[in-house]
Amino acid sequence: MGHGTAKLTTLLFTLLFLITGCGSGGGEDTLLLTTQEQEPAPLSLEVSMAPKEGPSTGGTTVTLTGQGADLVRGVNIEGTPASSLKIVDERTVTFVTPPHEPGTVHITLYTSLGTATLVDAFTYVKPPSPRLTLLVPNAIPLEGARGLELRGSGFMEGETLVNLGDLEIAPTQVTPNSLLFNAPPREAGTIPVSVTTSVDTSNAVEGGLTYTEGPTVSSLDPHIGPLQGLDSVMLTGTGFVEDKTIVHLDGQEITPRSVTPTTLVFDAPPHAEGLVDVSVTTPGGDSDEVPGGFLYAGPPDIISVSPSRGKVGGGETITINGSNLFAVDQVTFGEASADSLEVNDEGTQLTVTAPAHSVGLVDVEVSTPVGTDTLVDAYDYLAKPEITSVSPAMAFAFTQTTVILSGSGFQNASDVRFEGHEADSFTVDSDTQITATTAGHSSGSYDIVVVTPGGTATARDAFTFISTPHLASVTPDAGRVNGGEYVTISGLSLSGTTSVTIGGKPAHIREINYGHVDVEVPDGTAGPADVVVTNPAGSDTLLGGYTYVPYPSLSRVSPNTGPVSGGTDVTLIGSWLETAYSVRIGGTSVSFSSSPNGLHFTTPPGEPGFAEIVVTTVGGTGYFYNAFTYVDQ
Numbered sequence: 001m002g003h004g005t006a007k008l009t010t011l012l013f014t015l016l017f018l019i020t021g022c023g024s025g026g027g028e029d030t031l032l033l034t035t036q037e038q039e040p041a042p043l044s045l046e047v048s049m050a051p052k053e054g055p056s057t058g059g060t061t062v063t064l065t066g067q068g069a070d071l072v073r074g075v076n077i078e079g080t081p082a083s084s085l086k087i088v089d090e091r092t093v094t095f096v097t098p099p100h101e102p103g104t105v106h107i108t109l110y111t112s113l114g115t116a117t118l119v120d121a122f123t124y125v126k127p128p129s130p131r132l133t134l135l136v137p138n139a140i141p142l143e144g145a146r147g148l149e150l151r152g153s154g155f156m157e158g159e160t161l162v163n164l165g166d167l168e169i170a171p172t173q174v175t176p177n178s179l180l181f182n183a184p185p186r187e188a189g190t191i192p193v194s195v196t197t198s199v200d201t202s203n204a205v206e207g208g209l210t211y212t213e214g215p216t217v218s219s220l221d222p223h224i225g226p227l228q229g230l231d232s233v234m235l236t237g238t239g240f241v242e243d244k245t246i247v248h249l250d251g252q253e254i255t256p257r258s259v260t261p262t263t264l265v266f267d268a269p270p271h272a273e274g275l276v277d278v279s280v281t282t283p284g285g286d287s288d289e290v291p292g293g294f295l296y297a298g299p300p301d302i303i304s305v306s307p308s309r310g311k312v313g314g315g316e317t318i319t320i321n322g323s324n325l326f327a328v329d330q331v332t333f334g335e336a337s338a339d340s341l342e343v344n345d346e347g348t349q350l351t352v353t354a355p356a357h358s359v360g361l362v363d364v365e366v367s368t369p370v371g372t373d374t375l376v377d378a379y380d381y382l383a384k385p386e387i388t389s390v391s392p393a394m395a396f397a398f399t400q401t402t403v404i405l406s407g408s409g410f411q412n413a414s415d416v417r418f419e420g421h422e423a424d425s426f427t428v429d430s431d432t433q434i435t436a437t438t439a440g441h442s443s444g445s446y447d448i449v450v451v452t453p454g455g456t457a458t459a460r461d462a463f464t465f466i467s468t469p470h471l472a473s474v475t476p477d478a479g480r481v482n483g484g485e486y487v488t489i490s491g492l493s494l495s496g497t498t499s500v501t502i503g504g505k506p507a508h509i510r511e512i513n514y515g516h517v518d519v520e521v522p523d524g525t526a527g528p529a530d531v532v533v534t535n536p537a538g539s540d541t542l543l544g545g546y547t548y549v550p551y552p553s554l555s556r557v558s559p560n561t562g563p564v565s566g567g568t569d570v571t572l573i574g575s576w577l578e579t580a581y582s583v584r585i586g587g588t589s590v591s592f593s594s595s596p597n598g599l600h601f602t603t604p605p606g607e608p609g610f611a612e613i614v615v616t617t618v619g620g621t622g623y624f625y626n627a628f629t630y631v632d633q
Contacts, residue, residue: 132194310380551620
């Protein structure tokens with residue numbers, strides 16, 4: 001056999017290739033060798049080949065298996081050598097297909113005994129177009145990211161580029177169904193992503209790639225919750241990404257219920273009492289912690305209210321002491337809501353402004369997101385005090401006096417004052433009476449003020465400290481003899497005035513004040529009259545302080561004639577003309593002057609004949625008929 005083999009190697013062989021089961025995917029090929037110098041002496045080479053098809057881009061590793069496979073020294077496909085020929089063992093050899101147009105091709109084997117052709121043994125198929133299904137992750141920070149994965153099909157190693165917007169990026173790793181690439185820094189926004197192979201360009205992956213700024217957080221609503229947790233806490237900020245934002249609450253990762261770019265809602269899990277940090281993570285990075293964090297607390301507990309009473313009109317600053325007084329939603333006094341809510345950092349002291357309410361005890365209730373607590377009958381609304389009478393209402397100046405104040409709402413009175421001066425002492429006898437001791441004060445009328453938690457009562461000019469009166473003037477200081485005028489007597493220490501006389505007759509007192517007394521003048525006798533004012537401390541007299549003036553009278557008119565054109569200077573001579581304030585002649589008012597000699601005026605134009613002169617003084621009006629004659633010249 002060895003001799004025959006040596007001889008055959010020098011001959012031209014004709015290789016008859018018998019194909020058994022060609023195209024059936026798994027049949028074996030038998031090679032028969034013959035020479036021209038002897039009868040055919042078939043030498044069979046039985047091999048199988050797999051796979052029998054591959055992409056037109058080449059690169060398919062084909063395995064020949066069977067008897068004689070180790071004889072193969074080269075492989076040619078339609079004129080193009082295959083690469084990477086490898087004899088694995090005496091029955092196995094592998095090679096890699098070169099690129100070729102799509103279609104079925106012959107494969108030529110070169111062996112140590114000759115060549116053999118496998119007819120229509122391998123089919124080149126067009127590779128599928130690349131298709132993208134998923135990008136992970138699809139949102140990254142502005143500084144870019146490494147190791148992004150595109151998933152799909154039709155990717156080709158060495159022949160695939162990633163299209164990131166208008167930028168082409170070579171992948172770092174490629175398999176037929178996935179590839180990895182690095183995304184460079186870029187401005188915020190979403191850009192399309194596709195891939196291009198030697199076959200085609202893929203679809204753009206759904207959603208593209210979003211470059212996003214890092215998240216910020218600003219507030220939580222509510223920012224307090226019970227120990228058993230709280231549903232639907234809203235976090236406000238910026239840069240949140242839907243399906244890609246995680247909330248970190250004291251180390252726990254929480255997936256939000258809903259996410260918009262500026263808000264997200266999550267459920268706070270159960271936690272021990274205390275303040276916890278809250279932040280978020282997005283593809284853009286990690287946020288800072290929410291200012292103030294999230295507070296886990298128990299329900300509020302009210303211990304006391306101070307002060308515990310006040311005015312029905314409200315307005316007092318009230319301190320509520322207790323625990324867990326955080327994030328108070330509402331404080332009510334009875335049915336009325338308080339405002340100006342302020343709480344200390346420890347949640348143990350709450351300051352509010354009491355609202356207005358009707359008289360009586362009311363419950364105080366505090367509500368927080370965690371719960372509500374009520375302190376029964378915690379605050380007492382008191383009626384505003386009222387002073388109805390003062391007895392006595394007068395005392396001598398600079399002496400102490402015990403005064404009984406009557407009225408209502410005096411319970412819990414804290415202060416009694418006389419015109420800003422505190423009483424030397426006072427006792428609240430009942431809700432309707434206070435006994436107070438005044439300090440000595442100078443003469444004058446004083447307001448009395450009573451202060452209680454329910455408010456302040458003021459009795460104007462209710463108490464008078466008196467001394468001997470001192471008179472200064474009477475205005476006006478003259479009037480009719482039949483009286484009836486209202487005059488004001490001015491002076492000092494007049495508050496306690498008990499009587500006034502003018503010309504020895506009592507005057508009706510209309511009003512009394514420290515500095516004046518208003519009276520109605522009685523009738524009197526013509527001439528000056530003394531004015532006397534009396535109070536418990538004594539009297540003072542203003543000699544001739546008031547003058548009773550009778551009706552005016554004329555004894556002579558000089559001259560008593562004049563031309564109708566007027567211009568005559570006339571003097572009226574008579575009695576009680578000094579207080580005149582009006583002169584008329586012939587029905588026409590004229591300007592006049594007064595002197596010890598009488599009244600002086602100039603006649604206006606008039607009709608020929610007699611003219612009446614009318615003079616009005618504080619004592620009355622005098623009518624003087626035919627007192628002047630107009631002469632037609």
